[in-house]
Amino acid sequence: MMNTKLNATIICTFLLLAVSVGCQGSKDRDVKPVTEEPPAEDVSLQKNLPFKFGAAISPGLMKSRAAYRDVVTKEFNSITTENAMKMSFIHPSANTYNWADADYLVDFAAQNGKRLHGHTLNWYKNVPAWVASFQGDSTAWEALLKTHIQTIVSRYKGRVASWDVVNEAFEENGKYRNSIWIQKLGEDYIARCFQYAHEADPQALLFYNDYGHEYGPTKRTAILNLVTGLKNRGIPIHGIGMQMHTRVNRSDADLAKAIETAAATGLLVHISELDIAVNPDNDKNMVWTAALASQQALKYKSIVKAYNAIPKAQQFGITTWNVSDADSWIPGQYDRPDWPLPFDANYERKPAYQGILDGVK
Ligand code: XIL
DSSP, X not given: OHHHHHHHHHHHHHHHHHHOOOGGGGSGGGOOOSSSOOOOTTOOHHHHSSSOEEEEEOHHHHHHOHHHHHHHHHHOSEEEESSTTSHHHHOOXXXXXXXXXXXXXXXXXXXXXXXXXXXXXXXXSSOOHHHXXXXXXXXXXXXXXXXXXXXXXXXXXXTOOEEEEEEOOXXXXXXXXXXXXXXXXXXXXXXXXHHHHHHHOTTSEEEEEESOTTTOHHHHHHHHHHHHHHHHTTOOXXXXXXXXXXXXXXXXXXXXXXXXXHHTTOSEEEXXXXXXXXXXXXXXXXXXXXXXXXXHHHHHHHHHHHHHTSOGGGEEEEEESSSBTTTOSHHHHHTSOOOOSSBOTTSOBOHHHHHHHHTTO
């Protein structure tokens, strides 16, 4: 025991002297690649991938955490607004729009040559109290929805390249969610959201965004029927967003099927919220291991490989949901430890990072 500890100390001291790398790298939360050299410093996701690679970004972390901002600046060429454009944040009361956070991200993207993807014009969640209690007939509801969408899209016309227009309209059983929008406006509110956005910025690329394409045919078929139906009616829809909040034990075949069937619509395909959970069964005591790191790296690789195989013209890009294991929404959302992203809690590249690069080799 003593000898092992002593040896470890000697090795760490040597490493510190030799390569200025601290021993804290051996803590559970930030295991470094052991079998491979980390990718060179001049490598980045935005430089080394043949399609855009982005992340969902928080303005607060951009301002408060230098390592976060550095990774965003260096690695990504696309940015999705994580929360800043959701209805209750950007439109907290009927006549108030709160532009500060969204403006910050749109300006950062413009100044740093990154594409800005707006998320999301319509959702069943994040409905502000003033909307939940709104009283009016269908004309009044229609006006509310149209004004919301067009005020936001016109403000960012020419600066926001693309939008998630409608997010998560389906249940897992393939039925429409009983959202406030469907209650007040009926199923065709979805088509009208697209038309309103298109009127406000005819150049913007418009996406229907949802999760669960990889779960199986039930929900996937509902989503594909919706988007092809809209396309065939001439509704201005340009792409499918597949969130892909997935897990290390989801089969490669299911993930590839999701990507291939989306591409078969002929629309743009955005893997829009990628993260790969290693603790989907909510083990409160789980620790991060090298074995998990390499399983996760292989899963990232497999997704990127399947995505790289669809026609180039349909590759809108891949976006991870958040940047690192320190800022992922997963641990807070599910109250468990997890390590879903390609950067560790110190904003260092994980084996998953190399997995992403390997996916296009
Ligand atoms: C999440 C954010 O990451 C969290 O910060 C927030 O508390 C809840 O929403 N699907 C979506 C995203 O479309 O908007 C969600 O974002 C994650 C699931």
